[in-house]
Amino acid sequence: MRPSTIWYILRQGFKNIRRNWMFSVASVLTMAACIFLFSIFYAITTNVNYITRKAEEKVPITVFFDEGLSEERMQEIGELIEARPEVESIVFESGDEAWEKFKETYFGDDSEAADGFRDDNPLVNSSNYQVSLNNLEKQPELVAYIESLEGVRNVNQAEQAAETLDSVRSVIYYVSLVIIVILLLISAFLISNTVSVGITVRSEEIGIMKYIGATDSFVRAPFFLEGVILGAIGAAIPLGAFYFIYNEVAGYILRTYNVLSLSVDFIPAPVIYRTLGPIGLALGIGVGLIGSLTTVRKHLRV
Amino acid sequence: MIDLVDVTKSYGEGKPALSHANLHIDKGEFVFVVGSSGSGKSTLIKLLLKELNATSGNITVSGERLEVMRHRRVAKYRRKLGVVFQDFRLLKDRNVYENVAFAQRVIGRPGSAIRRMVPEVLKEVGLSNKMKSLPDELSGGEQQRVAIARALVNRPDIILADEPTGNLDPQTSDEIMAILERINNRGTTVLVVTHNKDIVNAMRKRVVTMKDGVIVSDEKEGVYHEA
Known part of the structure; x- marks a missing residue:
């Protein structure tokens, strides 16, 4: 043209x-x-x-274990969860760490109130994994999977939020x-x-x-x-x-x-x-x- | 140059507008097509312009067979024709120069060719001094001369003029016909559809007479017959 x-x-x-x-x-x-x-x-x-x-990244699933579960099995469970494609990250929290966090959150500076539990960690069986997802829609599926694993006692999830x-x-x-x-x-x-x-x-x-x-x-x-x-x-x-x-x-x-x-x-x-x-x-x-x-x-x- | 072989055009169930027409026009001829309204003159022009398709028969114009022509070829074909209408059909918002240049622009001529050709054809029709005028500032005869310049500027093989003097007084009509004759003398085929008896009789050119869609006579150096 x-x-x-x-x-x-x-x-x-x-x-x-x-x-x-x-x-x-x-x-x-x-x-x-x-x-x-x-x-x-x-x-x-x-x-x-x-x-x-x-x-989604901030709404993790918390996985608790059967009482007295061996550390090896806990690690195995961690590896199995981490292998899932919808899992963004997984963090292990031991019973002691859970107790420290709890104390900080609920007693704050008033450490004396927590002193009653000094030698007896009430959360000794609260070792857990904090699992974050990359896709919130897959949450129910993942929860069902984790619950089916041997040694898992309980899975806490924020289903409503999702x-x-x-x-x-x-x-x-x-x-x-x-x-x-x-x-x-x-x-x-x-x-x-x-x-x-x-x-x-x-x-x-x-x-x-x-x-x-x-x-x-x-x-x-x-x-x-x-x-x-x-x-x-x-x-x-x-x-x-x-x-x-x-x-x-x-x-x-x-x-x-x-x-x-x-x-x-x-x-x-x-x-x-x-x-x-x-x-x-x-x-x-x-x-x-x-x-x-x-x-x-x-x-x-x- | 123009060949119609057994051409019929029907618009519906009734009588055809053009019936079994046979017409041969050689290159460089000047031909009048005459007849009263409804005789089929306008249908003939529309068929030649490929505005309409014949119902049957063959039409060949300037080597192109119209009945087999594809739609996309029509524009190129029409560039071989220059058309002049009774009502001039000028663009009112553009001056004389632009009206003529328009014909070159639409076919994609370069600017240099337009600047050379437009003054040349305006001189041919005697309008060199009116290039800047708008159509409404011109007389009917001058407007028709602009239309002829526009038809001429692409140097067509054939000029088709449909009642070119229909809106003009006798003296101006003579001037327009003189211009068309000059164009014809240079070798361009000219076909004029008219019912202006005086002009036809004065010019003594070939006259094709139509009545009710039928060509009833075809005379060399003929006169106007009341068909």
Whole structure:
């Protein structure tokens, strides 16, 4: 394609947008709203994922042994657990260590209160493994496995926490998916309307082009371009705006709810944008292209 | 140059718009196609432009067989034709120069060729001094001359003119026909569909007369017959 042809198509594409500026603005705004919401849901979903994953690492299973079990067997059990793919890490805690931790947690500085147990560790049989998972969904399976091992007395698990985190994640995921799909459909519809108005306005010109010998692609290219430009602008504006809003909101939440900053931290905006940026732009351009493609196909049988 | 062999075009169940038409036009000929409205003249032009497909028969134009032509070839084929309409069909938002240049832009001619060709054809039709004018600032005759320049700028083999003087007064009509004759004298085939009796009778060119979709006469140096 000659540079003059490319230049012509570019000029026509922008001209179309200018001619129907009200429709163009409506399309861009809808697309912008759509991509903005998409960004919000994306940020929430990825952060919830990130936070639950962190939480998963902090919700270990505790494995206790039968009374008087030999250290060799305990080690064997440890090796068997560690070999499971869903196990992230495993830490051994002896009865003495468990007692020290208990004392610290419950008696604190009041060490005298614990003195009554000085020579008689009540947790002597509390040697245990702290097992962290890399996938919380596998927890019931792993617990069943560990319970089946010989020498295991009891397995403590935070099942409730696991289930709650998991269901929160999937609710957010499905709700946002449905909303985003609906909004994208509306955007595609509006862009297709805008392009269709452009085609009607330029029907005479299109007729002349056909008689003169313009190829189909030459006639269609400015309309495709129009859809792509509308989609790209509609995506770029909210993506830019959300970048700053995200940083502000994340900072605000952490400042306002001080207690959160101890257990929660948000993914930094540049990291989120490594994925959100390209996906958002691709969505905008893709929806713009689909919107114009369907209309041009329907109205421009050239 | 143009060959119609037993061409019929039907739009539906009724009488065909064009019925068993046979027509041969040589390169460099000037031909009038005359007839009242509904005689099949417009259908003939649309068939030649490949805007419509014949129901039966064969049409060959400039070596291209239209009945077997694929859709993607149509644009290239139309570049061999220059079309002039009764209502001029100019782009109102563009000046004379841009209207003519448009015909070159849509077929992807380089900028240098456009800058050379457009003034050349505008000179041919006598509009060198109106390049910057918008169509609405021109008279009907001048607008039709812009349309002829646009049809001419890609140097087509054939000019198809559909009622080119339909909206013009007699004097302006004569001027337009004089331009078309000049183009024809340089070797371009010209086919003019008209019902302007005075012009046909004055020019004494080949006249093909149509009635109810049938070619009823075909005369060299003919006159207008009320068909």
